Amino acid sequence: MSRAKTKPDLIIEKWEELDCESVGAKEIIAIEEAVRERFGARAVDSPMVTARLLADEGAELRHSEIMSLYLNRAEEVPPHDAALRNLFDLSDLERTERSLKNAENLRRKLQKENDEHGLRRLREEAIEAKSKAKKSSKDEPVQAEAAEWITLWLQSPELFENWVKMRRASKNFKAAFGGK
Numbered sequence: 001m002s003r004a005k006t007k008p009d010l011i012i013e014k015w016e017e018l019d020c021e022s023v024g025a026k027e028i029i030a031i032e033e034a035v036r037e038r039f040g041a042r043a044v045d046s047p048m049v050t051a052r053l054l055a056d057e058g059a060e061l062r063h064s065e066i067m068s069l070y071l072n073r074a075e076e077v078p079p080h081d082a083a084l085r086n087l088f089d090l091s092d093l094e095r096t097e098r099s100l101k102n103a104e105n106l107r108r109k110l111q112k113e114n115d116e117h118g119l120r121r122l123r124e125e126a127i128e129a130k131s132k133a134k135k136s137s138k139d140e141p142v143q144a145e146a147a148e149w150i151t152l153w154l155q156s157p158e159l160f161e162n163w164v165k166m167r168r169a170s171k172n173f174k175a176a177f178g179g180k
Contacts, residue, residue: 007039008053015054023054024062025069046070080110080118087122088129090146093177097164099129100153107157126154141176 004010014034018027028047031054035044047069051061083106089095103126110118130150137144149167153160167173 002034002038004038007035007043007045010034010038011050011053012057015057015059022060022062023051024065026065028066028069047073080106080115080121084118084121084125087125088150090129090133090143093142093145096142096146096149100149100160100164103153104157104160123154126150130154145177 002010002013004013011031011034014031015023015027018030020027025047028050031050032044032047047066051059051066055061087103087106088099090099103122107119107122110122130147133143133147133150137147149160149164152163156163
């Protein structure tokens, strides 16, 4: 059982556990798996970032293997990955609305391209953003509202823009958020 509380500590701990002379692709993959298990897939950094951390700790790197691993993965990145990264900003309702409009534009584009993988990834990102908002919603009314907006967008994306206009005009919304 790992004692590490942070990702960098886990990376170093796993490297020490591997007890290897040098670090190459095999070691980076083993470290990434430990990070994935502990912190989730989104916490896994590029092989280059992990290698730099280990080099700073004194690891001898097998540079060509690490570079090959990095390049192989760069070729595998889906075309819309960059658009999906950090798509949802729920820090206030204006940014939430803008995020959902951007998500809807991307959804339409992916639908037009028949990109089922991209549509699935977009939905997963929205569900993850909604989950984070729900976790914060007890303390932050804006987060509760954001979670509601995402829920509606997930259920009926075509209706979202009109619905949010009506929601903002409602007495309940104005009582909760004023003129925001």
